[in-house]
Amino acid sequence: MTAGPLPASPGAGAPQPDLGAASTTGTTTGGSPAQSPDPALAAPRAAPPVALYVHVPFCVSLCPYCDFVVYAGALARGPRSQVVPFVEALTAELRLRADALDERWGSARPALRSVYLGGGTPSLLAAAAVGGLLELIARRFGMAAGAEITLEANPGTDDRGDLAGFAAAGVNRVSFGVQSLDPAELRALGRRHKPADVAAALDLARGAGIASINLDLLYDIPGGTLERWAASLDAAIGLGPEHLSLYALTLDDPDAEGLTGPGGDHLPATAGARRWRERARARQDDDRAADQYRLAVERLASAGFRGYEISNWARPGHESRHNLAYWQRLPYEAVGPGAHAFDGTTRRWNGARLDGYLAALLGTPGAPHEPPEPPPGGSETLDARTAAAEAAILALRLDTGLSLAEAEAGSLAPHLAWALEGGFVAEAPGGRVALTTTGRLLSNELFARLV
């Protein structure tokens, strides 16, 4: 974690290739400001974004476990599709956000080091639309040389999209929502693709020149076993991706969390999804999940991957620069329904509802033309204590952890001492402390003490 104040300039044109440099300001050079011994003392400061997230809220069909902002069915495809007006609205929002940044930081602000098109299924967009968006982004936000540009895609034949077209438009990293390579598990999860589709999709991406590929996999799937997980994982490794995100199937309840109100950043779960989650939850098992996680830690280490974050593994140099920005608490911009942005002090989000989003940015059909307005949403500004706790928690998610000085300073010290004694954190190279595998599996026990 960046211990000192956020870098005022990420160094346009010089994306940091090395994770260590990006995450350990205190121990590396690079003209960083002097290190503060306690993150709690590091006064949070606003800064222009180094990353941009674009949310594309369309899928061919809804997966019952997913609670990202997604619209499916007729809204996503066919004559009543909202995709075209959505892209138009997205364009309007990008312009508004860029205007605001220009006003706040000037147009000579640092260029973006990463862009992430997530969803949803961004691969449902036409390659031309992606090209148009990226061009606009480059023009208005600036794009650092060698910037990481990720697009999420489904492996299925009907929603993997025009991978060659995306690559031609500038996409250089593709993240496939694989989830499992077991046919029964894929069916159980309500996924549309088959295991064989994954290899085919990968081939297409490689053929298009995509040099960095991520596969998302899920463990603790209802009915799953350690053996089936090992088989899925081995098959995934066998496909040769540069990056793997392994997520425990987590059946949250955005309604209960109070996120789905009229201005909320999530959509209410459908009745069917609700029932599915209830049944699935009863068939989950923390012990199995822990065994599956430990197995992954071992297999991926021997396959040459670095587990650089609790859920993320990469071959050296292929760590997701965009996701690292989240964990390093660097400022990022975000557009699209339900998207979250951060400027170093304030977290801002857009409401989840597509109709409200379109109306604000495109005006109401038939009504007199109005200038586009920012979509409905909300924001929160963190106080210094909350920000410090958040910084420590995010840093501890990474294998680079905290510097000893950070861990021993201020309010963190007793909790880190407890974690050290319990074997949840251990000393890491370079005078740092990081979570052990056990510590990762039980990280909430530590984090809940820190918030």
Next chain:
Amino acid sequence: MTIPQDRLRNFSIIAHIDHGKSTLADRLLEVTHTVEGRQMMSQVLDSMDLEREKGITIKARAVRLEYLAKDGLVYGLNLIDTPGHVDFSYEVSRSLQACEGAILVVDAAQGIEAQTLANVHLALKEGLTIVPVINKIDLPSAQPEVVMEELENILAIPREEVILASAKEGIGIVDILEAVVARIPPPKGDPEAPLKALIFDSHYDAYKGVINYVRLAAGTLHAHDRIRLMASGAESEMLELGVFRPQLVPVQLLVAGEVGYAATGLKNVREAQVGDTLTSAVRPAAEALPGYQEAKSLVFAGLYPLSGEDYPLLRDALEKLHLNDASFTYEPESSVALGFGFRCGFLGLLHMEIVQERLEREFSLDLIASAPSVEYQVQLIHGPVITIDNPSLLPSSGTIEEIREPWVRLSIVTPSTYIGPLMELATNRRGAFEGMDYLDPQRVLLKFELPLAELIVDFYDQLKSRTAGYASMDYEETDYRAANLVKVDIMVNGEPVDALSLICHRDKAQSLGRQLTERLKILIPRQMFEIPIQAAIGSNVIARETVRAMRKNVLAKCYGGDISRKRKLLEKQKEGKQRMKRVGSVEIPQEAFLAILGMGEE
């Protein structure tokens, strides 16, 4: 307006839960224009949130109606509402003492229930006139004929006296009011005699101090009299005098026989307690009214603040609440596991639940209740008899000659099809069958004798579940009897948790210990290390379970840039932990201390 004494009527309503008492009371208020239709909020008298939620009346309450009768005269009717649950029969008897009559409401489809019987017997013992009403005659399942037969058979109420009504539809309301006027005698008491007013209830008002609900037995009370409380000796200038309509409405004077409130101006709740007699400081009465017997606590439990620093708040809250509900007792105690708290005595399990909920809601406290217990008499070898209401305080078995436990006489009214299951339930609970009477061809009154300790744990729930909710019960305490009782201690992670100790019959100790450890295993969440849970009699472990160590608690999901959501989920986990009690190194959730209540039937 002042109504002469011979046109006053003081009455209450006796009814089983759901037989329509509150609806009838609402209707009486409406017909007498005490509360106009447009202000009418359903169930005016049950003003506590808890009462509306649970659909029961917890506190007695009073309201003054003015009724223009068919004889052309205006009568002042004081309706004193009464609770309907068995736990609150103490409260009922207090209300009845302030009345000359009672409306008995029986559901036309359900018939007489066990508690109705008990309360009617209480009313008859007080010499009250009964006005019988069969309510809900509009229901398709109404059987007024059968219910009339029940009233005649069991209570010797002639069918000619019975009024058929539907409070919901407004049928028979005027007949009821006329019967109250015609049948219930006016109160007695000389308005010229020295003042004697019985305090039958009270509450604390932040602005006016202690507000006493009084029934004048003799004399006249003026709004600014100087008054004296005969038991406490406290004196004060009255701040306000008034009647309940149902909100407090000031009046200039109240005369013998009337019911109203007196804002005494006293600030200390102990100076004007329920049961005391209020008199004039200038011309005091020679002797006080008999007052009330103290409510007898049957169920005891420790109440502890979740966080130790809230102890003074809990003490203040108990003191304030006690003014409003004198029927629970409390005294300080300390627990190794739970720290400083109070041992409280309750009328029953529902009462315990309600007191706890009121403390939590009205005083914003987070509480832990220990397992409920009864009061045991322990004969020590070559020593005195001691009483204990906290199982953890039971002396070691070597010093005990004999332990005696309280027994109750239990009445159950049930459809006759459920006799078998109820016999089995009572027998499982060490009950002795005493007899059976048919109320009508389909319904019977069963009588048992039973140890109270067996009754307070889930008995009522079992009764309801075994009879599809049709049976009702009532009980009264009888005597103490010796039994082969043992103390079962619970150890969590090797440490005895005194708040979980319980006393039970030796024959049941094994299975109870097993059930309790199994239940605790479910209730105590997995923690960072393995937690053994043991039940033991003395040093002899009789049951053991293990909560395995937690292996996974991680946010391993893609939340994207939505860091706020992650943080809030963590904050929620933190709050959950803070709501648990740390005993040794183990975090125990509040509900685990009441594990004994949720075990169901063996």
